[in-house]
Amino acid sequence: MRSLDELAKTVGKTMTARDLTLATSESLTGGLLGAVITSVPGSSAYYLGGAVAYATAMKARLSGVERGILATYGVVSEQTVTEMAMGIQVLTGADWAIAVSGVAGPDPQEGTPPVKCGSASSARGSARWIRPSSRTASSSTVTGRPSASRPSRPAWNCCWP
Template structure:
């Protein structure tokens, strides 16, 4: 996790771009991984831990209809969380993570189901790049949360540094 966070911070510093996060199941672990890297303050604007469903709507402006229609564990909510933190912070790149850490299922979703949304910058009149990906992680609650942080950092790094 630390190596991935260091690579993300270094890449973003080289490009002079910023990052913000909106987290649910990780409870701040993603932001903590990023801020553990020296120099992260040059790129990381901050984050929101919206663990409760209501906070996803009230703080991050995720549409209630999307939550009710698709569930809080969905592509739409991961995208909405990324868009919400983007609107709140103005960061160039934003990550939203939602899912079920376990041990019990939630709203018909099994433990380990995770959705990650990444939103990029708006360029001129073009809409911002938005990408979501679903993951199914194995292991206990801690393993799912750590795997989510790694996956979010890896996803952003792949976007920023395509092969």
């Protein structure tokens, strides 16, 4: 499996070669996904920026998720995360947008069990769910950053389309 740095560089090379731009909308990861992307020199050529909508209300205000979607499907659902990706794409004008949301735990949120995570790409309209083992592992699994409770092997294959 490739390292996180290698994957971030590959994304950067692909975006640059195809003259594409990228934006992110994050909840569970609290800005770590944007940090991973911007750790690559030259990322300002393709990464437009992102929003961190950690609180539920911010998903509607910052990420453009319709309140009806939140009420019907919940904070961590394919519908909500896809709306987050589409919302940040519209806001920034990016060619690609990636969104991540989840419940880090230890307590459930709005009936959603902890350590449930979802990601979506508005360019592909896809979502995939992963179930890391702990609060720290949830955000580190998405970003590939090691935590004390998880080995350093990144799981971007779960969250990056």
